Structure formats: structure tokens, C-alpha cells
Amino acid sequence: MYNLLYKELRLAAHPNLFVFTLLGALVLVPAYPYGMVFLFGCLGPFITFTYGREINDIYYTSLLPVKKRDIVKSKIALVVVSQMAQLLISLPFALLRLRVLPAGNPAGIEANVAYYGFGLMIYTMFNLIFLTHFFKSGYRVGWSFLFAMIPATLGVLCMETAVHFPQFAWLDSVEKAMMFKQLPILLVGGVVYILGIAVAYRVSAKRFEMVDL
């Protein structure tokens, strides 16, 4: 598995995947809809999968001494690594903004505990649809991305809009007590993300086994 992930990073990953992963730092922008960070986290895999198709990556990998489902596993591992790296990269900037921008984010949700929980759920919606649809064929990236981006974008819109309603103001807070109250959202997000990846892998691998390359 390590060798396959190394192959993904060294040969299959488009440079833009790394750029979009670094965009976790956007949570330091004073007034910005931070939900965009998660959409960039979906755009990176899309560009890499498109690039992979152009460079015949799946073809080459299938000639290596690996099983067909290992190809699915390595692609999913790349998506998980890039999304988790994006969140990790954003963390120090989220902490820094508390000191340098204490006035908060007027454009939408704060980079708080709830934000990361919702982010994991948004990634899950995208991953489930994008990966399972893509591995039906191994090459139809555009439609897979379109179908997956609709719920992911709606998720971001809901998150960004909800915090403008007074009854959801606690979701927009960076106060310790409020963030403690937000903790279940993060926990649910984490569980949903892990389950989502497991389901995406099982379904994708099953579908890809049937694909004729």
C-alpha cells in the first residue's frame, strides 16, 4: 500500500492537488466564505483524476504486480491524504486568526470546531458520489465530479447560510464554551467521514472489478 501511495504522489498527483491542499491556509483571510476550502479539497482530486486519465495512470498501475482493487485503494488513499492534509494545514491558521482577527468573519462561518465537523461531512458527500461513480468506468471524471459537487456545494451553502440565523449563532462562535458545545458535530463528522470512505472503497472496488480496461 505504501508503494502505491508513493506512486500516486510521485507520478499520478497533479501539481494542483498540492496547491489546493495548501489552500487550507485560506481560513486566515479576513472576510471569506471558508466553506470554499472544502470545495478546493474536492477540486484537487478531480484535477488529479482527470490528469491520471490523460497519462494512462490506471493502465500502468494495472500492469504492476497489484490487484485491481488495490488501484482503487491507492486512489482513495490519495484523496484522504490530501483532504486530511488540507485540514491539518488550515489548523494553525485557524488558531492564528483568533489572535490577529478577533473581530470574526462577517462573510460566513468561523473556522471553529463545528466548521471542521461540517467540512468532514461535505468531503464525505463528495467522496461517496465522486469515487463510486468514477470507478464504474475508470475514466468518466467529468460527470462524477458534477454529480458529486452538487450536494457538496449545497452543503457549503447551508453551512454558510445557517450561521446568519440567530438560532444557529452558537455554530459561528469561537468562544471556548460554544466550541465545546460544537464538539459533537466534529465527532459525528469524523465518524461519518470514516464510514463514508469505507463504503466508497467497498462499492468502488466492486464496481471497478467489473470494468474492462
Next chain:
Amino acid sequence: MSILAVQGLTKKYESFTLDDVSFSLQPGRIMGLIGKNGAGKTTTLKSILNLVRADRGRVEMFGRDFYQNEQWCKQKIGVVLGGIDFYSHKRLSSITEVTRRFYPAWDGKAYQKYLTMFELVPSKKVRELSSGMKVKYMLALALSHNAKLLILDEPTSGLDPVSRDDLLVLFRQLVQDGERSILYSTHITSDLEKCADDITYIKDGKLMKSADKMTFIESFQHLKESGETRPLSLEEIMIRTERRNYDV
């Protein structure tokens, strides 16, 4: 023991069926897989390699069932797909660095030897290589993990006569120690006159004949026209077998 034994390989598509194809390849031999465009040569090779899921049939490699022992078998084979570029913007050194990790039997010294022998420059990108050099690079990778069976899909298509001849001489040298075998699909039958030991002929998805070259040629001599005395060439055999009359 056969290096490769294919039994009853069948794959159905909407408008094409690869139907019950069987043949075997012995160590130290080159087998040419011939047929016109669309006859099923690539489908046969892809089905052997499980890139395409066969509906029926059995593939045995080095005495083991390929589909049950895919990873083990793939350690001992090298595949070259002519006309398909991998990682065209990457340097050969990067591709090698990744590929060698998958093969415990990787021999770095052998790889350096083949690079020198084939005049390959590791800092070059794939897109900077000619078609012949791309095939040679894939062969260098295969030979560096000591592949005993080379499966080549149209490796000489699109090459100039000099590069083609160069590769054919190389193929003969590769099998001369009797340990390696080559299964090689092509529609350039003149190449096979020069280098193949065995011929397998597929027509419209069906196996016409699989035999050593002499037996193969002899079995098609009924296609001779009146007055012809010399044996038919592979090209003549194919053309006369495939010839159609159009009612226009």
C-alpha cells in the same frame, strides 16, 4: 511445462466475441499473435492479463492459475503496450524509482546495463522518446525485474523499418538462453517471418490455428493458387484467409 497456457478464453461484447481461444507457449520461444485489426488480438492479451474480465476460460502462467495468483505471476512478467504513453511528462528516472519498489527481484545493475545498451537517458521525459525508445524503456523495466515472459501488444507498429529490425534482433537475443518467452501481437506479418517460432492466428475472435511456424505455414498451403509452387508467406495466408468479395 508451458510458460503460458490459455484454455477456452471467451469474452463477449455487444458486437464482438472472443470465442474459446486456446494456445500455449513454451520457454525460450517467441509466439506471434496475428490477425487483422479488430480480430481480437488485444482483447486476448488483455483477458490474459485480467485487464479485461474474461467470461470464461483459464490462464495458467508458470504452472499457476493467473487469476488466482495475479500478483505472483505479474512479478515474473513484463508487458509492453505499443502506442500507449504512460506519464508522458515524467522523467524515466521518476518512473523507474516508483516501478522498482514493486519488484523484490529488481536488479539495479541490470537496469543500468539495459539503459546503456538501449542508449536511454534517465533524465529524459517519456514524451521526448521515439516510439522505438519507449518500447525499449518498457523492456528495460521488464528485464530488470527478471521477467520470464514478455507480453507485447503491437510493439513494432508505427516504427520505421530500421527500428523494427533492431527490436526483432533484440527479441531473438532475449529468448536465446531458453529461459524467457515472448508473446507478441502484430499485424505486420513480415516481422514474424524474421523472429517468431510459433504463430497463433485469430480471425473474427476465433482461433484459426496455433502451431510452430513451419507447421502453421504448411497447414495453409491449400490456399495456393494454380501454378504457385513456393510456400505461401504469412502475409499471403492472412490476406487469402481474410479476403472478402463485395457485392456492389
